[in-house]
Amino acid sequence: MEREELNVVENQSATPETEAIVLPPIVEAPIVEPAPKKKHMGLSAKSKLANTFIYIVLVLMTIVWLFPFVCIIIESFRVESTAQVGYLFPKEWGFDNYITLFRDTDFPTWLLNTFVMGLATAVFQTIIVLCMSYTLSRMRFKGRKFLMNFMLILGMFPGFLTMILLYKVLADLGITEERAPIGLVLVYVASSGMGYYISKGFFDTIPTSLDEAARVDGATRFQVFYKVILPLSKPIVIYTVLMAFMAPFGDFVLARFIARAADPGQNVAVGMWSWLEKTMINSHYTLFCTGGVVVAIPVTVLFLCLQKYYVEGVTGGAVKG
Amino acid sequence: MVLYIHYLLKNKQGERGYVPLRVTMVQLDVLEFLRLNKFEKLLYKIKLWFCSIPNAILNFFKKIWAALVRFGLFIANQCVDIGRTFKNGNWAVKLSFLIMGVGNFAYGQILRGSLFLLFEIVFILYMVFVGAHWLSMFDNLGDKSLQTIWVEETDPWGDVTLVEKTIAGDDSFKILLYGLLSILFILAFIYTWRLQIKQCRICMEITASGKKVKSGKDDLKSILDDQFHKTLLALPVTGIALFTVLPIIFMILVGFTNFDAKHDGYSNLFTWVGMENFNEMLNFGDSGMGLAFGEVLAWTLIWAVFATFTNYFLGMFVAIMINKKGIKIKKFWRTVLVLTIAIPQFVSLIYVRHMFDYNGLINNIIVALGGTRFKFWDHTTWARALVIVINIWIGIPYIMLMATGILMNIPQDLYESAKIDGANVWQQYTRITLPYMMFVLGPHLLTSFVGNLNNFNVIYLLSAGNPPKMNSNGSGVVIAGGATVGDTDILITWLFNMALGSETNYKMASVVGVCIFAVVAVLSLIVYNVMPSTRNEEDFR
Structure with a gap:
């Protein structure tokens, strides 16, 4: 590693003016190729060696990173066995698992549940998070610091403990088991105000002079929010929507606790989790992989498309300067 | 060279955020500090850090006391005011x-x-x-x-x-x-x-x-x-x-x-x-709650340190590698890594866990290469190492994405002025690139450390806490608080088994929960108080 690092550095400043370091601010283009790229004529032999070395590392990493995913995809085409077998390549390839998945299991219900939950969470959570972060970022009022510290402290409590109470309350309201998706969305959305940090970081970077100008022109605070700041906040809105939408796809702890054993109320994670129990795993292992592929494809595509906004979201507050 | 950091921090963070050199003002003045060699500097900084811990703790209690006093005064004032309002x-x-x-x-x-x-x-x-x-x-x-x-x-x-x-x-x-x-x-x-x-x-x-x-x-x-x-x-x-x-x-x-x-x-x-449950918590006898808590806490801290720092440094190096000039198809490399963020963890982690099963894929590869099957999840050291390594697989991409953004954002004039002053490449790297990244990613280091203390998903989906801890006389597994205690169990997974496992021992789970809160709160307070103040929210205004 150390040698690696050294080489990288040497290369970096060999011709700094063509280096990728200075680029348009992260807001516009977080991941772009180095902008004006001249052809470097005299790459030294040492540097070439370093590059080769890096390529080897990167290729190795790619293999390690992709291997499990490729395996999952291959497993999903296995026909001859539904259990975990010791070899990778199926003796017989086919779409049997996909057909079984959509015809003979509750998977379509789970997928629909999760999708609807994702949409609902995305809408409401975005509203809540934006309200919270905007207020904490742009407005100065009594109790603001207290509120922020209070939420910081709240976040240190292990959340699992609250599930017991939440379940009882939701059960009293009649939104558990079959109707678990409603209860789950309620829980996700209600406590989402605590996750304001990242979008607050974003709002912090929008100059307050904009607000002041608008205020001088007679805009109310609501108008400042709605007409000035919100149109500028596209990246963070997309980031929040993306994160909120993806959350129900991965949640199995709370979802399992609220939905219990009621199949129609489960999300994909909980439903597929039940396939891995000792009695089920031998007949459902390849189905699990198939389900994994089906869930992963839309989420991954969505994520990769909106990756730019994700990067802006996570780095936005930290990088601007 | 220190001047560059100085310049950098001052420019970026304003006077208030200008901290890393603060330590030098405590006992050595800047010149004395500069005369030290690199190793001594590091040692000096570490020494200072540890010296400041008691103070930080003391300050913490002082603050709590002050807050209590303030609260009491507030209530008294309110009462007086109510009385006066009624009278007038x-x-x-x-x-x-x-x-x-x-x-x-x-x-x-x-x-x-x-x-x-x-x-x-x-x-x-x-x-x-x-x-x-x-x-x-x-x-x-x-x-x-x-x-x-x-x-x-x-x-x-x-x-x-x-x-x-x-x-x-x-x-x-x-x-x-x-x-x-x-x-x-x-x-x-x-x-x-x-x-x-x-x-x-x-x-x-x-x-x-x-x-x-x-x-x-x-x-x-x-x-x-x-x-x-x-x-x-x-x-x-x-x-x-x-x-x-x-x-x-x-x-x-x-x-x-x-x-x-x-x-x-x-x-x-x-x-x-x-206070009965809290007394039970202080039982440090064999398979008592106190002992089990201590053991789990120790592994939790080790886990959090490893998980945080491996990801942090490896992620930065990967970012530097991918962003190196002359490396082609940067977007492809990034996309490959980012897949682990995009694909839901319960799919990827569970699959990886099964790959390391006794009759899983990895064991079959080992057999094919002439080895013997190995129960990865049944050996304490192996299970622990695997959890940390697989966490790297999951965690690097996050840091890589952030570091990429930061690398692209380092002001070019820093490098130029460094070059004019005759700084070589290595110096530019250690004096500009690294400090800048450290500085910007510093806050993230803290939050991800706290996050790893409670990183339920990785542990639960991979090892589920296995292998179980054995009694000191080897007669059976340790059961504390109504749940078995595993060697890879961190506090949060243990708590989960306690509260939602077969025993549903809510009372002890609640006590453990309060203890987890105390641990996390104390650690974050120390870190926030001792570490240089990280980001000032008024900076951008």
Whole structure:
């Protein structure tokens, strides 16, 4: 590693003016190729060696990173066995698992549940998070610091403990088991105000002079929010929507606790989790992989498309300067 | 070279955020510090860091004490103010001590007055018809449990049979919950009552000085203007209060009861037991809670340190590698790595866990290469190492993405001025690139450390805490708090098994939860106090 690092550095400043370091601010283009790229004529032999070395590392990493995913995809085409077998390549390839998945299991219900939950969470959570972060970022009022510290402290409590109470309350309201998706969305959305940090970081970077100008022109605070700041906040809105939408796809702890054993109320994670129990795993292992592929494809595509906004979201507050 | 850092930090963070050199001002002056070689500098910094810990802890307790004193003074002030208002107030103010909103009506604030009045009516009705019932049982959480009795019943044909019947008794869980709600409601009422008295007094003063008080129309207007922050915060804060704060208070209270599988609250009521559970926590005997907690805590800390730092440094190096000039298809490399973020963890992690099973893929590869099968998840060291390594697989991409953004954002003029001053590449790297990245990613290091302390997903989906810890005499597995304790269990997974496993030992889970909170809070406080202040939110304004 150390040698690696050294080489990288040497290369970096060999011709700094063509280096990728200075680029348009992260807001516009977080991941772009180095902008004006001249052809470097005299790459030294040492540097070439370093590059080769890096390529080897990167290729190795790619293999390690992709291997499990490729395996999952291959497993999903296995026909001859539904259990975990010791070899990778199926003796017989086919779409049997996909057909079984959509015809003979509750998977379509789970997928629909999760999708609807994702949409609902995305809408409401975005509203809540934006309200919270905007207020904490742009407005100065009594109790603001207290509120922020209070939420910081709240976040240190292990959340699992609250599930017991939440379940009882939701059960009293009649939104558990079959109707678990409603209860789950309620829980996700209600406590989402605590996750304001990242979008607050974003709002912090929008100059307050904009607000002041608008205020001088007679805009109310609501108008400042709605007409000035919100149109500028596209990246963070997309980031929040993306994160909120993806959350129900991965949640199995709370979802399992609220939905219990009621199949129609489960999300994909909980439903597929039940396939891995000792009695089920031998007949459902390849189905699990198939389900994994089906869930992963839309989420991954969505994520990769909106990756730019994700990067802006996570780095936005930290990088601007 | 230090000048560059100086320049960098000063430029980026302003005077207040300019910290890393702060340490040098404590005992050595800058010149003395610069004379030290690299190793000595590092040593000096570490020494200073440790020296500042006692101070930080002391400061923490001082702060708590100061806060308590301030709170006491605040309450006293309020009481004095209420008394003075009553003494100086006119009839309307005096009457509003009893009937809320009267003062507002008297000064023409119909909207506010009616809201206050409505609140009082709702409060009294609730207390009389609901709250009193629950509050009366709050002291022992109910005394009648579910009863089974045999009743003689006559069926339509006149035969008498004995029928088993259950009579529902009290429900400790509900008593605790609604009792707590009632108490919170009372507190809210006291706050509102105090608020409206203050408002009455202000109205009185305003009228006395000849000005007009705010009308209902003004109030409505201010919802979208002066008071817009309250409008925006109303919904989120209500949600947090109901779905986070209330449950947390409830669960802390459970720690003072004997709520577990044996005392489920309706067939067998639970009740207050005082500090009993906390005493149990301090049992450091063999397979006592205290010992188990200590062992799990130790691994949790090791795990968090490794998980955080491996990801942090490897992620940065990967980012540097990918961003190196001359490396092609950068986007491809990034996309490959980012897949682990995009694909839900319960799919990827569970699959990876099965790859390392006894008859999993990896073992078959080992066999094919001429080795013997190995139970990865049954060996403490292997399981622990695997969890950390697989966490790298999951965690690097996050850091890589952030570091990429930062690398692209380092101001070019820094490098140029460094070059003019004759800095070589290595120096530029260690004096500009690294400090900059460290500086910007520093806050993230802290949050991800705390996050890893409670990183449930990775542990639970991979090893699920296995292998179980053995007794000191090797006779069986350690069971503490009603859950087996595993070698890779971190506090949060242990807690999960305790509360939601077969034993549902809520009372001890609650105590452990409070302890986890204490650990996390103390660690973050130390870190925030000792580490250079990270990001100043006013910087960008």
